[in-house]
Amino acid sequence: MKKYDVVALGELLIDFTENGISSQGNPLMEANPGGAPCNVLAMLKKYGHEVLFLGKVGKDIFGRQLRDTLIELGISSKGLLEDPQIPTTLAFVKTLEDGDREFSFYRNPGADMRLTIEDIEDKKQLIEQAKIFHFGTLSMTHEGCRMATRLALEYAKASGALISFDPNLREPLWDDLDTAKEQILYGLSQCDILKISDNEITWLTDKEDYDEGVAWIQERFDIPLITVSMGKEGSRAYTKNQTVSVRPFLQEATIETTGAGDTFCAGILHFILEHGLSEEYSKEELEHMLTYANAGASIITTRKGALRVMPEVSEIEAFVKEREESDYGK
Numbered sequence: 514m515k516k517y518d519v520v521a522l523g524e525l526l527i528d529f530t531e532n533g534i535s536s537q538g539n540p541l542m543e544a545n546p547g548g549a550p551c552n553v554l555a556m557l558k559k560y561g562h563e564v565l566f567l568g569k570v571g572k573d574i575f576g577r578q579l580r581d582t583l584i585e586l587g588i589s590s591k592g593l594l595e596d597p598q599i600p601t602t603l604a605f606v607k608t609l610e611d612g613d614r615e616f617s618f619y620r621n622p623g624a625d626m627r628l629t630i631e632d633i634e635d636k637k638q639l640i641e642q643a644k645i646f647h648f649g650t651l652s653m654t655h656e657g658c659r660m661a662t663r664l665a666l667e668y669a670k671a672s673g674a675l676i677s678f679d680p681n682l683r684e685p686l687w688d689d690l691d692t693a694k695e696q697i698l699y700g701l702s703q704c705d706i707l708k709i710s711d712n713e714i715t716w717l718t719d720k721e722d723y724d725e726g727v728a729w730i731q732e733r734f735d736i737p738l739i740t741v742s743m744g745k746e747g748s749r750a751y752t753k754n755q756t757v758s759v760r761p762f763l764q765e766a767t768i769e770t771t772g773a774g775d776t777f778c779a780g781i782l783h784f785i786l787e788h789g790l791s792e793e794y795s796k797e798e799l800e801h802m803l804t805y806a807n808a809g810a811s812i813i814t815t816r817k818g819a820l821r822v823m824p825e826v827s828e829i830e831a832f833v834k835e836r837e838e839s840d841y842g843k
Contacts, residue, residue, distance in 0.1 A: 518562035518786050519677075520592070520643035522665050523550035524625040524651045525568050525583075526602040527575045528771065530817055544575070545771075545818030546582040547604065548625075549649055549681045552772045554588050556779030556809065556823045562786060565643070567592035567636055567665070568652070571601035571624040582821060592639050594632055596624040608769045618686055628652065628661045633668070640665055641672040645706075645782055649681040653696040654688075666703055675790055678704035679778055682713050701734045705790060708778040711743040727751045737792045738785075740803070742777050744770070748807055750799045753792045759803035762811035762832060772819025773810040779823075780806030808832045 528547035531540050554564040566588055570576035572595040579601065583590040602623030607615045620626065633640070640646065646669035653659045669676060678700045687693040697717060701707065707730070711723060720726035723741050730739065731751070739751040747761040784802040794802075812824040812832060 515644050515674075516563060516642040517565045517589070517639075517644065519554060519557055519645045519647055519782060520565045520567060520640055520669070520674075521550035521554050521647040522567040522592075522628075522652055522662060523649050524548040524602060525551050525566060525570055525579050525593070526604055526620075526623070526625065527578070528818065529603060529605045530769070530771065531606070531608055532817060542605065543817065544578070546579055546820040547771070547818065548820070549651070549679065549775050550647060551583070551588065552775035552819045552823075553647060553679075553779045553782070555586055555820050556776050557782060558587050559823050559826055560779070560783045561826075562783070563589075565589035565592050565639060567639065569594040569596055569624045569628045569632070571595065571599055572597045573600050575601035575603070576624065586821070592636050594628070596627045599624045599627050602626075606771065614769065614771060616683060616685065618683070620686065622655075625651065626655050626658050628658045630661050630664050633661045633664045637668050640668040640674075643669060643672070643674045644786065645677050646674045647677040647679070647778075647782065648700070649679045650693065650696055650700060651681065651683060651686060653700070654686050654693075659696065663699075670703070675706060675785070676704045677706040677708070677778075677782060679708040679774070680710075680713050680717075681774070682716065701730060701736065705737055706781065706785065707736050707739045708774070708781060709739065709741055710774055711741060711746070714741060723749065724756065737790055738781075738794075740777075740781050740806075742774050742810070744773075748777065748803050750794075750803055752794055752799070755794060755796060755799060757796055757799040757803065759800055759807055762808050762836065764811055764815060767811075767814040769817065770814055771817075772813045772823075775819060776813045776823065777806045777810040780809050804833055805829055808836075
């Protein structure tokens with residue numbers, strides 16, 4: 514029996530997000546705990562799963578804030594390391610008029626980049642306790658943390674864990690986009706579960722049509738389940754024999770999209786933990802999976818930040834029920 518449903522490796526940082534204007538007319542920035550892999554874990558914890566984060570923060574006030582946040586949320590911090598020399602990574606997030614975001618990172622270097630092969634060797638037993646190992650590409654932008662990520666993947670695969678991958682492309686963090694593409698392709702070669710966004714599909718495959726983009730991936734990699742988050746267009750799921758689309762849950766109360774993709778990803782992983790991974794899911798099963806993942810993603814867009822404000826399962830269920838009743842009444 515494995516102790517952890519999901520172990521996620523990657524960045525844990527502070528998202529400084531706009532939260533009003535001061536009396537002097539300056540933007541007020543709120544220090545929200547964040548980082549895509551840990552956002553996923555926070556939502557999985559809401560679903561009742563045992564989860565662990567593996568990564569590095571600075572030995573500073575923000576690193577302490579992040580450790581305290583993990584403990585508060587019930588995410589195991591046994592894999593959280595501190596760097597005594599390099600500060601915690603910071604991201605400043607500007608929300609655009611359409612709800613999308615623009616990022617400015619303070620990470621040259623940042624503590625999350627300092628994860629080493631030796632760190633992973635020390636945490637091998639934790640990785641081997643994962644049913645699912647989840648990662649993205651921010652831990653692959655530089656050579657040292659890239660090698661650490663690859664070693665962690667080796668340990669996870671050898672232990673029989675399913676591998677979940679979300680590219681989570683952040684172009685400003687890469688020295689060049691050819692390297693970014695190379696590392697994303699490596700991630701695709703390793704994973705059993707892929708969550709990818711609409712803009713990442715287009716960027717990676719040069720296909721404007723998402724079905725064509727996924728077909729491009731399927732021709733090159735044997736990935737049992739691929740999901741595509743498409744923002745206001747909803748989402749799609751692809752297996753060897755099925756393609757299913759589900760419309761989004763749109764809300765007038767949406768204020769920003771931070772954490773939406775991560776909440777969606779958590780919904781997918783929750784479904785897999787409950788039902789197992791299969792290439793033979795029925796259309797109804799995939800629709801159910803996407804519907805609940807879409808609902809959770811929609812709820813988080815009505816809140817500032819992500820890690821500490823993930824929706825309750827009861828909220829997601831009520832949101833889905835509300836739509837079903839609305840559809841039934843038509």
